[in-house]
Amino acid sequence: MEISKLNWIPLIIGFFSGGAFGALIKQFFDNRRNHIQSIGQTIEIKSFYDSDVNSLLTSQIILSGDSKEYKFSKLYTGTIRILNSGLTDYSEFTLGITCPENVKIIYIKPISTDRHHNVVFIQTPNLENQISSFDLILKPFNRKDIYSFDILLTTNDNTEILPEDIQLSSPHPVKWIEIVTTSKMILEVAKLITIGPISFRLR
16 A cells, blocks of 8 residues: 555544553653752842941840840841742652851741641751751652741851852752742843933923
């Protein structure tokens, strides 16, 4: 039989409805899952109090711990968000947060979405335990899950704390990618806009 006379429609339907096509689809998604998975991150930091800016007052922020008070000349607030943008569901996902030695995290609070998503701290930063690095476990961390954390940081020198000072890591084979936030988008757009000088004349 000539190839041109073959009825291709039944053959194509048979292929797509048969096991061969299903096996190809399964192999495609298996290959994607076996690749290094992507985890999205965004870190925002802003100054809450800086004694250098308020040098005329020569004041400090005082926070009360369990047994004593702690004075701070510099305090920063921030938010950490991570998104499972890959194709793998994790029943447990270990996350590490690391800062330079001169930066101490004194408070962290997970923003829970529901009671079925939990955060277990292996080490917990607080006023009595001011640390630069610690680990925690997300239970679970499924596809499209988002975990957010409010943090409070301080530094014992004159350096400014930047988002780049907070590094996220994990023992899982993942690739960290940046999530573009609305505020970052506004800043990037502002950089592209040049406003010329405007002169005013009073009558």
